Amino acid sequence: MSSPSYIAVLRTPHACRLFGAALLGRLSYGTVFLSLVLAFTGATGSYAVAGVAMALFGLTSAALSPLRAGLIDRYGPRRALPPMALGYALLLAALAAATWRPGASGVALVALAVAAGACAPPLGPVMRTLWSDLLPDRRLLQRAYSLDTVAEELLFVAGPLLAGLLAVLATPAAGVALSAALVLSGTFALVSSPAVRTARTLRTGPPHAEPGTPPAPVSSRRRWLSGVGGLIQPVMVSAGVGMCLGALGLLMVVFAERHHQIAAVAWAEAALSAGSAVGGLVYGARSWRVSGQVRLPVLAAALGLALAAAGFSPNLYVLVAAVGVAGLFVAPALTTAYLLADESATPRNRTRASAWVNTAFNAGTSGGTAVVGLLVGSLPLPLCFVIAAVPALLSAATALGRSRRPAGSPAGGLLSETGVVPEGSGRP
Structure with missing residues (x-):
């Protein structure tokens, strides 16, 4: 029997639309880090402030990722992802506005960066969960995960290039604003996909036991x-x-x-x-x-x-x-x-x-x-x-x-x- 190809993965119903939406949102994470570093440095004139803000942004984003993912598992992406994406995008927009011109308060920028990191929607884990739902064949799932991992890595190559280009042609804060627009548009495109509405593995609420079923600690x-x-x-x-x-x-x-x-x-x-x-x-x-x-x-x-x-x-x-x-x-x-x-x-x-x-x-x-x-x-x-x-x-x-x-x-x-x-x- 011939092995399924990457084309077979992308031909799966709703796969291309879903994958494209997830990649659009995840491109935000490729552009945001360099954009924020340049914007913080330009607005405050301090590498120390930029370093502290970015360290805390990355720390809160990574450390709270399992917690945010747990909310996705409990309530489903259609209910949990939009508030995360909206909060994250609004905080990035506030950072873009604050760093558009020099003279921003370092304390305020650090506080906004921490809050933004805490809200970052876990689009990568959600996409991998949806791949698992779309592709019960483990061979196809391996190809989907490989394609997903390679595409994500390429986003982290293209993202800094795009952020650098915006910094040269406009201002680093424009890259921060673009990151907000990308995550918002990508997230809402993802949750509107029919694959998310019909997903079996992403529940839309906490599990309930059948009536009369005794607890089994x-x-x-x-x-x-x-x-x-x-x-x-x-x-x-x-x-x-x-x-x-x-x-x-x-x-x-x-x-x-x-x-x-x-x-x-x-x-x-x-x-x-x-x-x-x-x-x-x-x-x-x-x-x-x-x-x-x-x-x-x-x-x-x-x-x-x-x-x-x-x-x-x-x-x-x-x-x-x-x-x-x-x-x-x-x-x-x-x-x-x-x-x-x-x-x-x-x-x-x-x-x-x-x-x-x-x-x-x-x-x-x-x-x-x-x-x-x-x-x-x-x-x-x-x-x-x-x-x-x-x-x-x-x-x-x-x-x-x-x-x-x-x-x-x-x-x-x-x-x-x-x-x-x-x-x-x-x-x-």
Whole structure:
């Protein structure tokens, strides 16, 4: 039997409209960070204020993402997403107005940034939950997740370019205003899709027991423990991959500076993104006989080894090539993490499971940048690359050890409506 293609994914009823709307809204997250940094710096004249505001914006956005995703699972996207998007867009519009001209209050900007981060709608996790609803065939779902991960990464390449262009042609605040318009239009286009109205896995209210059904606290506890166990591997590896990439971003800048070719950082970043896109599309197009619990640590280990080897590059040309090779494993690793998170969840917490993977990756990225920033001035650069690879290698080794546990153990099973289901069993 022939393997389904990416075309088959996009030909699924309502898929193109839904995916396009989600990408439109998610482009906001590609434009907003650079736009805010430039707008804060221009309005206050202080890099310190800009740094604090952006750190708190990113922290509240990532830390509260599972909470916002839980609201989506409980009330459904049609009820929960519009208020989030409207609040987020209004706060971005207020930031755009406040930074349009110099002289804004730093305290006010920080407060608005924190509030905006708290409201950011989790469009990525919602889209992945809808993919799971649209595509019950796991082979098609793997292709959809690969396509989604690659497209999201490309948005974070195109978004800063668009923000930079607006900063040059108009003002950085225009990029903030554009981010507000993008998230608002994309969110409302998404929730108006027929696929959202008929979604089975995104409930429109809290679950209710059948009349006369006695409570089952033990079963609920087992389901909770099983879900946590199923999420540990993808969340842990996602955090390790994020730490690697956060460290790599800084290490590439330091490498280029020491070779007196700072402009070449753009080529290294492009190689990383191109490698990730190619790797993600090739990975998603294949049908794998090895389980995701084994594939994920192997992909993370391959990324770590490629990153460690990149530190011994004799020049920037070799570094760019090595970074491109490392990129081949980024999108496949994240795709597999999202698939495993989806498998560990019930229809009532699927969005939250995906959000935890996102949060782990974002937290890992920030942590990796911070740790390498402390070490790079006092250690040889090749050693810093090796240290940057350690989180991916450690998370891979730990995850591989967990995947070898007996399938019946609570920490190694999938989450079902009735209790623990051994890994490898079909979804209900």
